[in-house]
Amino acid sequence: MSRERVASVIKLSRKDQAKLRDTLRRGTAPQRDALRARIALLLHDGHTISSIASTLQVSRPTVMRWRERLAQSGVEGLHEGLRPGRPRQIDPAQRLQLLALACETGEDRAGTLPTLDELCVRAVERGVVKHISRSHLQRILQAGDVRPHRVRQWLHSPDPQFREKVNAICALYRRAPKGSVVLSVDEKTGIQAIERKHADRHAQPGRLRRHEFEYIRHGTQALTAALDVHTGRVLGRCTDRRTQADLVAFMEDVARAYPSGPVHVIWDNLNTHRAWGVWQAFNARHGGRFVFHYTPLHASWVNQIELLFGIYARRVLRRASHISVHHLRERTEDFIAQRNLDPRPFRWTFAGFELQTGEPRHHVHCSRHDRTPRPRPRQ
Template identity: 35%
Template sequence: MNLSSEQAAELRTLAADRHVTADVALRARIVLWAGEGHRRKDIAELAGVSARTVDRTKTRYAERGVAGLVEKKRGGGKEQVPPQTRGRVIALTRMTPPPESGLSHWSTRTLADHLKRREGIRVSFHYVARIWREENLKPHRSGTFKLSKDPAFAEKVADIVGLYLDPPGGAVVLSVDEKTQVQALDRTQPVLPVTFAATEKRTHDYVRHGTTNLFAALNVATGEVLGECKPNRNSRNFLAFLKKAVKPHAGKEIHIVLDNLSTHTTPDVTAWLEKNPHVHFHFTPVGSSWLNQIEIWFGVITRQSIRRGTFSSVHVLVKQIRDYIDSWNQNPKPFTWTATTGEILAKVRLVATSVRKLVNNNSN
């Protein structure tokens, strides 16, 4: 299959477009690989599809161009829901169902039904199943809510949830964390021949051009995000980013939710906090990063901008992240936190009781 330079450029743009579905992006890559002269069976191996699908995709492109790749299948398009709903599905999945439900764990149908009846959120169980696949969530295997061994778990949960549900008057609440080792992958230039085993495929499908570390701060009240990419994740870069994050809120009390990592508690950071008593750190419990709302936003940017993007260099990746943040901040929407401290602690106690019963039964 021969492609002009204009056609190849159009297909690369389509493959990297964060607004198209994964199926459309994959079809664009299939046509690109065919245009580069790769064999039919090699393309099928790279794409994880049958040779027949490769032929059908090429035919659709030959007959209708890009329109043949993006047209919707019969039966309607992909279910569209706001990012806040996705975050709520993920948060609920990681918790055990309410005690009054009588459920030991969620299923896709029971979670979708709970959202509809209790929270007025309407999504299909197919949507819940897709989120579970994308986030590798398996509540039927893991027992959902992960128990924290932090001795101050209850106090920290109450502290952070209190900030979300009833922030101090006039204060600013920021959710801060770092997404490390974000990879710049060129997905349009596969390494061939593909004669390796299926388990090795993920290592060789893409050309890797390096990584960056994304520092981000979410304004819990407004939904606005401040983000900055750094080559290294260390205390110096964290402190530099922290100073930028608090600068727009001069004269206000600032409460920052973050993980208790070594880079967040170095002598330099501690000394800076002593000189800035209006800034207060609130650490999430050990093993409970789900309490940090910025983690929800990291999931959104990963799904919408990074996961299927094509980046020929770290510079291109960083520009994509900056553009996404600029676009997000044009119409920011805060995430709505609904779980109270009592509900969370009740679920933890239920899980702990279930775990003890399981251990006792196995020992007997």
Template identity: 35%
Template sequence: MARPKPALILSDDERQKLTTWANRPKSTQRLALRARIVLACADETSNKAVASQLGVCAATVGTWRNRFVAQRLDGLVDEPRPGAPRTVTDADIERVVTATLETKPKAATHWSTRGMAQATGMSQSTISRIWRTFELKPHRADTFKLSTDPYFVEKVRDVVGLYLAPPDRAIVLSVDEKSQVQALDRTQPVLPMTPAQVERGTHDYVRHGTTSLVAALDVATGKVIGTCHRRHRHQEFLKFLDHVDATLPREPGVSVHIVLDNYATHKTPAVKRWFVRHPEYHLHFIPTSSSWLNQVERFFAEITEKRIRRGVFKSVHALEQAITEYLAEHNADPKPFAWVADADSILDRIKRVCERTSDSGH
């Protein structure tokens, strides 16, 4: 006769915990399998039937059935394996993290792994592991600038509200200039990419002149109206406005809302007269030093990365032709940028930055 199996009865809390372990994506595969075995054993007395159902051997089912009956949930977790004791304590880790965040080395702007290892008496690899665990990167730095516009809050709410909830029968355009785009030609031919070798170009270059790309991004559709101009004055901006007005569909009752920055060419008397003659156009100025609020900047980043930065242009005409071709390709299958941040979340984040820097001494 077969040996009698110990009774396996689950409480509601145990069943819920086992179900969580069995289904949670972050559970280890060993723990998830053990949880499924115990859940199946609670409904089936035969180890062979459970083994056939889960694709394991009957001995495995018997092991974890007995372990659970004896130790309950704790019996499913692996016991600590033998090994050398820790040499780096929690206090050591706290000391490294605190020193990284709150101090600087002598005669230097930031810590290195070797410098921190020498200062703390630990190994360089230990410092590296601690920094990776807490995502500390002293060798990297970024930039930021807070706007001092006295109407910052009002302008943020106006522009973000326009992105998230545009008026009925309205076209929202994000307008700006990408000025001083250089036509750069490498001094030697570019070496093409090969297996195990990236594309290579010379570090030096020859300048052949500059152009300015003026663009209007349709926030709803992702289409871009753009023209290139050799100069960057209000006369060129007026020509661009005429081009936009001629390109947009003519439908009665449709208003055009333009988001743009505070550049001087956008506020000259001639430009103001143009908008007076076109009352269907409405201007929304972003705060000063807040180009991130203008969606067309995202398009400028894309065209720079995909077409301009690594391009080789032997003349300004060649550069402008490349920009025109990119615009046509982009508009053949446009995709709008998804703006998801509302005004409150933006202002809360800026508030936190202000609170962090208010006592910095600068």
């Protein structure tokens, strides 16, 4: 009985072996690269072509092909080489011009967002290419990770002290001054008490919940709330309107809830917040305990109470049916009471911007005993 002829021995250096084993350890390595690495390592160990083919469930010609590539070019021969085919009709420079063309704004034309067909016409008119199809242009945009049809909004803050204000507020979020509390205060206005004209149809296997489009509007409410950023406790009050008197009455509730010690209030630049005379008189009545901090212009994201309002909108308002203003107010008060049963602060991870000098900010490290717990917010 004849024995299989042993192929020429393939010996790999320690560096090449380590490189191939690293490929096998990587879970994101392409399957073809992992297969070639296994073939190379088995050939290095002296296994025959038939045994390798049987072990890896591949054909003998496959093992022979990669053995020849290893013998000729080493480990580099395991990579894909240039394949024969028609050369590219659009060179890299033209591709970059097409990407730049797709990123241009179109305010000077009839529409602000050009279609693929219009981009093809522009490319020909400007002499970038002689001809290109919309499918070819789409593949070029996808390869360049350019999606001009998608837009993400942002809001610029014109506040000249933007960095200083954000850093000061973030410092209060990380640690409250000794003996004081930090409250994030704001109003959520125009909360509509909407009753659905017809009841919802419950979800079933293979069928989504169905929500009636028509509704009956019963009025609106305004929610004024204060969040203790270090304990998670919430104070809230619902009113029919948002007036200066309503806000002052709510702040009196805050003063009664925190009868002693300094109180740092973080809120935005609303007109009722900027009434200097009103708040000077309010502070004088309470011994000057309140310190007011204003977020930068167009930077409501710095105020943590907005996170709470987002949870409130998802848990109480979204897809809800409120038969009256009183019903809406009851559910709002129940939401606040439920959170106060097990209050948890938000985990505020943003520490602030670098200083104007370019030096990195020095973070305050709390000891084990005075560190404020910051678990994830409940949804």
